[in-house]
Amino acid sequence: MRALGITLLGQLAFALRSGSNGKGNGALAEPEVAAKRVAVIGAGAGGSSTAYFLSQNADAAGIPVDISVFERGARVGGRCTTVNAWSDPAQPVELGASIFVDVNRILVDAAEKFDLSTASMGAPRAEGAAELGVWDGKQFLVKTSDEDGWWQKAKLLWRYGLAPIKTNSLMKSTVAKFLTMYAEPVFPWKSLNEVVHDVGLADTMAMTGLQFLTANGIGEKFAHEIIQASTRVNYAQNLKLIHGLETMVCMATSGAMSIAGGNYQIFDRMLESSSSISTHLNTSVTKISKQSDNTYNLTTSSGEISSFDDVVLATPLQFASIEIDPAPEHVPDEIPYVEMFVTLFASPHRLDPKAFNLEAGKQVPNFVLTTLPDGEDTGSDPNGVGTPGFWSISIIRTGLNPHGAPSPENIYKIFAPKPAGAKLLSHILGKYISDDEAEHGSRNGAISWIHHKTWHSYPYEYPRVTFDEISLDDGLWYTSSIESFISTMETSALAGKNVAKLIVDRWQGMADGEIVTVQSNEEWGYTGLKGQHQRPLEAEL
CATH class of the missing domain: 3.50.50.60 (FAD/NAD(P)-binding domain)
Structure with missing residues (x-):
């Protein structure tokens, strides 16, 4: 095997050939190491x-x-990049990887070392709008609001029993095993095959998310309505496909943040x-x-x-x-990698309640996640978006359209298994959107700015060891x-x-x-x- 680096013998030979340190005193020169x-x-x-x-x-x-x-x-x-809303450099919007969380030690430490400003994630709240809702293509199964406090927690416990508490405990214990990979004696690891076994994650990796949750006593309703909504928005995969470890990663959301400007x-x-x-x-x-x-x-x-x-x-x-x-x-x-279609667009309009079977005047949640309706089973089909037709629609922030009225507009992000065209956009906004507006936007139209991107965003996270x-x-x-x-x-x-x-x-x-x-x-x-x-x-x- 080739010897890298200059050995002591090589340094000595180099010095003897040099004969001098360049100062005329006959001392051995310090070799210059390549x-x-x-x-x-x-x-x-x-x-x-x-x-x-x-x-x-x-x-x-x-x-x-x-x-x-x-x-x-x-x-x-x-895959971490921004685009400028309305082509305005002062209004960057995350197109790819949007957030990291407080257990992400490398990113958090780097943000602090480089003095980068962070902000917690959250959309502007409209009066009467929930923060998050889980939509099954027919109805909202659950809607949550940070303002509800203890009452929201009580409602969740009433609906799901102890499943939220059990899931949080399971997530913490699973993430704790992963975090041992950051330090000695585990770090650095020479083989993922070995380290997965050493830190006790092999069984978690070998099961689907649904199998892992079932084995740990997590109720089917909470798994279907909440955890699957999370695996779909994060990885475009249902619980019968994604492995157990990535399922737990989706639930580690504490301290979600992003870097101002990207x-x-x-x-x-x-x-x-x-x-x-x-x-x-x-x-x-x-x-x-x-x-x-x-x-x-x-x-x-x-x-x-x-x-x-x-x-x-x-x-x-x-x-x-x-x-x-x-x-x-x-x-x-x-x-195989997921082919993800991402659409960013700006509009002065909120999502149309009619599109989500809500009464007129009701507000659609800021973040719309999706799961499958009862009785619909896509199994391990990688194209398992099902009845909802999209993985998520979110208002990620507001911005000022430099070409329009001075009032802020909503900036939306859609994750879907196919491009968000005029039909879908017209449906969710309750406004007529032409093919041209769906492709390019219209400065003072229902969609004032739009950007489409196709990613090979992440692998299908099948169980594997x-x-x-x-x-x-x-x-x-x-x-x-x-x-x-x-x-x-x-x-x-x-x-x-x-x-x-x-x-x-x-x-x-x-x-x-x-x-x-x-x-x-x-x-x-x-x-x-x-x-x-x-x-x-x-x-x-």
């Missing part, structure tokens, strides 16, 4: 976090590093935090070529070729359009293996932090002359690399 060169492909949460923590870890270890981040798009943040700023600041990081936007990597000395050549779309000691692929390989030659030892599986390798090959790393475990901004950032630590640990082990391999799914354990789960060298012979 920086480790690392390529990070993708400037989303995973790639930005990798570069950020790699720079920090290398600095702490006294290892000079040169990190190049390649992003084929024109911006940092990946969550992408966290990742932008990460990449700006160190002079050792250079970011190359609008630069696609088309080929990764492993060399005989275990370095890698990267070819960009412009034909430029650069050499690196390590490469981190921080985007799902199946969407990257990158040739890897030769094929790595471990090739990530191609897994095996995951793609973190180390695809010697010096070739992969952060997106975590996507099928938990898919959030925070977990992508955690995967990047984990890979960054593994890389520096590997460099240090090789510089010390240790035999180092990163464990694979086929054979857990390794020799030499500092950390837990070490095996004696004899086991390798």
Whole structure:
């Protein structure tokens, strides 16, 4: 295996060849250690976090590093991005990942370190409007309001018994297991397969959300009406499809917040935090070529070729359009992703109560989540939106239309399995919307501004207990293996932090002359690399 880093013998030879420290006194010169060169492909949460923590870890270890981040798009943040309502830069609106919560340690700490302003999530309240309602395509099964206080809690207990309390307790215990992945002795982890078992989440991952809730005594009504509404709005998946861990993640909503001006700023600041990081936007990597000395050549779309000691692929390989030659030892599986259609639009009008079978004059809740009506079962069908026809419709905030009246307009976000066209928009607003207005908006119309986006937003989170390798090959790393475990901004950032630590640990082990391999799914354990789960060298012979 190629020895990375300058050994003591190499330093001595370098100094003897130099013969002097450049000051004419004949003393041995301090050798100039070549920086480790690392390529990070993708400037989303995973790639930005990798570069950020790699720079920090290398600095702490006294290892000079040169990190190049390649992003084929024109911006940092990946699936975390904003668009400007009415094309006004002063009114950014989250298009992708909208919130994070107080247990998201990396994001919360970064927001504080970079002095980014956070705000709790909430829509402007109209008189008589509930904060949230769960719609089954026929009726609102439940409506809640923060102003109801203890009375709201009493109503929930009357309807669902102890299920809300049991769910909260189950969520906390499940999340507590996950949080052990942030610190020693679990962190850094070399294999998701191993860590899922070590922290006690294998059984949770192996069951559907419905199976997991049933096994833990959570009543069917609460699961169907509340928890499934949450899995649908967060992952566009019903309880008979999504795995148990992601189901619990959907219920961890305490302290929901966002960054004023856009969550992408966290990742932008990460990449700006160190002079050792250079970011190359609008630069696609088309080929990764492993060399005989275990370095890698990267070819960009412009034909430029650069050499690196390590490469981190921080985007799902199946969407990257990158040739890897030769094929790595471990090739990530191609897994199905949700195709999510997101529509943002602004309107001076509230949602039409008639569209939701409410009496005239009644207010539709600010956040409309959905579940399936009684008797409708889509099973494990990935296209399980059912009768409601959409996953959610929310008023995310208000804004001032610079082309219209000075009064604020509502800014809506729709998650749906197909584009929100004129028919749906006319129905929910109770106003005629032409095809052109549904596509482009009309400055002083019922829809004054509109923006459509299609995402491969997250994987279908099917139950599973095996995951793609973190180390695809010697010096070739992969952060997106975590996507099928938990898919959030925070977990992508955690995967990047984990890979960054593994890389520096590997460099240090090789510089010390240790035999180092990163464990694979086929054979857990390794020799030499500092950390837990070490095996004696004899086991390798």
